[in-house]
Amino acid sequence: MNFKSIAKKMIRLKNADLQLRDELIRKGELGNGYHEEMQALHHKNAEILNEIIDSIGYPMAEKVGQEAADAAWMVIQHAIGKPHFMRKCLKLMEDSAPISHAERINIAYLSDRIAVFEGRPQLYGTQFDWDENGQLSPNVYDDLNQVNERRKLLGLNSLEDQTALIRSRARKENQHAPADLEQRNKEMEAWKKSVGWII
Structure with missing residues (x-):
């Protein structure tokens, strides 16, 4: 399994997300509901990452490096239109061992986000x-x-x-x-x- 190429792919997903966010900020279109273009990108990124996770398991830093692991977490955090995927990833993160300090923080953010969406x-x-x-x-x-x-x-x-x-x-x-x-x-x-x- 070529974890380096998988890591690069996840980092590209994150960069596309950040680039679109910057564009929407420049246009003054961030914050007026869930922007259609952003929603489409979040869905696409989640589908790609879900395929990766089904192939290699949760992409912890030990497998793919810290930058790619952080990129994966951001894609998950932004996959708000995919409740099943976000819940699945939270469980995988919680069940992983050992859990680093950075991953504990990521779990806190993701569990909060899920809680808010669930009311x-x-x-x-x-x-x-x-x-x-x-x-x-x-x-x-x-x-x-x-x-x-x-x-x-x-x-x-x-x-x-x-x-x-x-x-x-x-x-x-x-x-x-x-x-x-x-x-x-x-x-x-x-x-x-x-x-x-x-x-």
Whole structure:
């Protein structure tokens, strides 16, 4: 099995994702719902990565190198229209041994993202969305002290500090809250049902 060529393929998937994101930011089209072009790319990348995983198992850093492992995680994190795939990957990551520190952080982010899409509180406060004040705020979490304790165990900053960083990045990228947040949230709920996150 040629892990080097597989690693290069996964890195290309990540680079295509980042390039499209940059283009959408430049055009001011990021944040106005799930952009069709972005959705199509995320689906395609997930299908390619799923074939790789079915062939070699979960692409841990020991197999494909850290850059490719990080690329695979990003593709998984962005495969939001593929609930089964994201859940499958989380289980594979959790069942892998040994799990590095970086992989523990990736598991925290992925488990939070899945929880948010399933309508459950997140445990690490890694997922953010626009609030009624037009600010990016953490999605629902269970308890601030517990979230900060879990984040500390992973070597992450506090949720308060992370919130400030996320908002600062959004300003630099000229991201804005949706014009009609209530309508956008209704559309998001309908989308979650349509792809199978919720019934």
